[in-house]
């Protein structure tokens with residue numbers, strides 16, 4: 001575990017974190033609200049540990065992305081668990097859904113009090129300005145590409161700074177900073193690395209795959225035995241390593257009576273990521 005964690009950390013050594021934090025704090029001054037993406041399958045593991053501190057009092061829209069890969073019932077629980085006065089949560093399939101109306105409506109709702117105050121004072125409200133943030137692989141680029149229509153020049157209180165940033169127009173009510181803020185995941189919790197690996201957010205070669213596969217198998221035995229039976233036609237037992245062997249035998253991944261570990265584990269993890277075992281939520285809010 002220690003070995004794996006230190007390897008994950010390499011991508012985010014303290015210098016990177018400080019830089020990402022400073023950039024986000026700078027950009028935060030230019031926006032009215034923050035749109036944070038998290039993976040709907042792992043809403044806790046795909047969270048940045050400082051996100052609340054970084055958002056401060058700014059309205060915060062959490063988008064649980066990859067909704068199609070998670071279980072609807074559990075995603076709904078997450079939406080309830082994560083919402084509060086300044087935080088609204090929606091879940092989206094960013095690739096297939098018409099996401100623009102949903103994101104605009106949620107942003108306007110979050111900003112309603114401020115917009116109402118401006119109207120009351122006779123000020124015509126300008127478009128809401130937001131920035132997109134999230135840890136790697138949560139769908140930030142896909143989201144911006146799908147929702148942002150054309151580049152716009154934005155004027156602001158600090159022209160020099162504002163002009164150096166690129167903005168995109170979603171519609172007359174919403175503008176986005178063109179580039180997303182990439183944040184680091186939570187390293188302290190060792191399960192986080194495992195979950196990021198299972199969902200494909202971390203490159204395979206930097207992780208002990210056997211441990212990851214065993215962790216995934218243990219979770220599936222406990223929560224989705226039917227999916228294992230359906231996919232692999234194996235009888236369920238409690239031991240994840242024995243289960244991997246059963247999968248290997250069924251699939252013919254054997255060499256001289258021994259399991260071809262590499263092939264079995266790689267196939268198993270690939271099939272999980274490709275949703276071959278169905279939509280699976282790897283974290284459940286009330287179990288955490």
Ligand SMILES: Nc1nc2c(ncn2[C@@H]2O[C@H](COP(=O)(O)OP(=O)(O)OP(=O)(O)O)[C@@H](O)[C@H]2O)c(=O)[nH]1
Nearest residue numbers: 065066067092093094095136137138139140141142
């Ligand atoms: N099924 C599904 N796949 C998605 C969804 N959103 C994004 N993806 C996929 O997730 C992968 C990562 O998406 P990106 O947009 O590159 O994620 P990112 O957050 O910009 O990643 P980094 O550049 O690593 O920070 C891509 O293969 C996308 O096609 C979604 O809602 N559903």
